[in-house]
Amino acid sequence: MAIPTAHFLILAALLFGVGAAGVLLRRSGIAILLGIELMLNAGNLALAAFSSQHGNLDGQVFVFFVMAVAAAEVAVGLAILVAIFRKGQSIDVDRLNILRW
């Protein structure tokens, strides 16, 4: 391989940091879900990098499973957002206090 594994890991760390910033700083529910997707992708990239580093395919199979779980998570998360929007006409997570009392 022409490119060292460490380069892919650095890229994965940067993408994870950007996704974490999105989850921590944004207040729109959709932006938070997008940040989670970005973090999952960074983890997937690190898994694929280690998989090709060690020359076996288990890591790539695991990335495939993570993709499937991410798809399920997004479907349920967006459904929850739609339900919340119907209740309060807003998906701003600062205003969500229906589970508070």
Add this chain to the structure above:
Amino acid sequence: MVTAVFLVAAILAVVSAIVAVSHRDPVFNVLSLVVTFFCVAVNYALLGAHFLAAAQILVYAGAILVLFLFVIMLLGAPQTGGDEVKRPVQKSAGLALAAIVAVGGALLALTLKIAPAEAVPAANTQAIGRLLITTYGFAFELISVLLLAAMVGALVLVKRKH
């Protein structure tokens, strides 16, 4: 040549990821996340994971982000105007935490003594398919049940009460 492709894809991925989490328009967020995911697919191809590169584009750009766009259109106007409460302390603390995660991870990757990569078989899609239905057969079936459960759960959650 390969290094140039990697550098372009990596820089484009990080820049469009920053746009994706910082822009105010949700449609713009999703569209620039498409660019990020495409660059991640390029990285998979560079790693020799051709199946993952195709699955990345099909599943993420083709399914997940289209679902995001549907929901954004369904919810209508960009409801981002909820900035009546400013929280500077929390904002800078969150930014610092994310920066620590990114820089710490990058430094860790740099300091790890990683041996040179072993040779990867050129076309491994067939091998992945075989792994999925033999060694990981049970997990594969479980994933299909999980997807069915998620589909039913999403339908139940958005069903209108009569």
